[in-house]
Amino acid sequence: MAKAFASQGDMTEKKVTFDEVGEGLWAFTAEGDPNSGVIIGDDSVMIVEAQATPRLANKVIEKVREVTDKPISHVVLTHYHAVRVLGASAYGAQQIIMSDVARAMVEERGQEDWDSEFQRFPRLFEGHESIPGLTYPTTTFSDSMTVYLGKRRVDIKHIGRAHTAGDAVIHVPDQNVMFTGDIVEDHSACYCGDGYFGDWGQTLDNIKAYDVDAIAPGRGGALIGKDAVERAIESTRDFVESTFKPAQRVAMKGGTLKEAWDAVRAECDPKFKDYAIYEHCLPFNVSRAFDEARGIWHPRIWTDKRDLEMWAQLQG
Template structure:
């Protein structure tokens, strides 16, 4: 490889924030690193997103223990990516919930994704030796599922494909707050390497329909108030469309992946180059956009070997 992935050189620890986004609802954020969510019910706690390792999960647990001593009974994964799920064992939650599609993706490509992400982003896997293996759910659902934490209702919903085929969101009606996973980001690049560009905008519209008062996004700061929520949704939409359209134009005329890369950079660099993990995501985003534009509906599985081959191709 002519040079390393940008993420391989990202070794700086990020500052953690723990923001209350509604009564008993918290967003664990860390300057563009993967976020987690906390939902405190009458007698127990639900965690949204496990983090990449038990070591990182314990940072979430430390914050939870600052605000409640209630047991963690539910762990919800919005999708299958390693940086979201491999820290699950730290919570020792009796219920681990995913969508049916996400479980199938763990079975199909979970190990390959783990190997790929471990190579790409070593800082997020410090303490990886404590990961016991792939994370499997105890419970799955297809479209919607409701969990009651005492009297607190929590709605889990698959609204459509976006960041992955199996994405879910978590809505807490009593505070009108949503946890969106990586469907919505804030001043952080969207990772689209396993995404569905043609569907993403429709899924954002489904989220927008709820007219929520706050969102805990997949990466970036908590979104407080409807103005900030709507701005982040539209900015995410712009990022996805600005990535796909140039790549699709190149694919339509039979151009190369490298030409798609150059076209996407021309469109996106002026708007998004200062976003967290922008350079980390860009090669994978371009490769997936180019594939989708050529009619490949199901994202090809990323492996450590495929990562390197793609990167060398883009470097010319």
């Protein structure tokens, strides 16, 4: 490798924020690191996104304990990525919930994804020795399910492919707040390496149709108020389209992955270079966009070996 992945050199501890996005609803954010959500019901608590390790999960639990002593009964995982799911054991929840498709992806590529992400992002896996193994759900759903935390209703739905094939969103109707996972980001690059560029825009439209009052996104700050929600949805759309279209043009002309990389950089750098994890995501985003533009609809599995081969190719 000519140089390390950008994420391998990102060893700076991030500042944690904990914002209330609705009554009894909280967003745990950390300057572009993976976010988690907290939903406090009458008798218990639901966590959205587990973090990468039990060590990081305990940071979420510390924040939860600042606002409630109710037990954590449910963990909802919006998709299968290691940085989202491998800390689940720390919560001691009765139920771990994923979509059927997300569970199938744990089976298909969970270990490979863990190995790949561990190589790419060492800081997020500090304390990895405490991970007991791959995280599997206790409960799955196909299109939607509803959980009642006492009287508080929580709707968990698959409303389209975007960041992965099995993305889930979590909507709390009494406050009209949504936890979107990595379908929506704010001032953070979207990781598109396992994504569906052709579907992402429609899935964003499906989120817009809820007309929510706040969103806890996958990365970036809490989005409180309809203006903030609209801005983040549209900036996410711009990011996805600005990544795919240049790669598509290169692919249609029979160009190379390196040419696609240069074309995407020319389009995206002026708009998004200051976004969190931009350099980390870019090579994987370009590779996936180039694949999809050439008719590879189902994302290929990333492995620690494939990561390095792709990176060497992009470095020339």
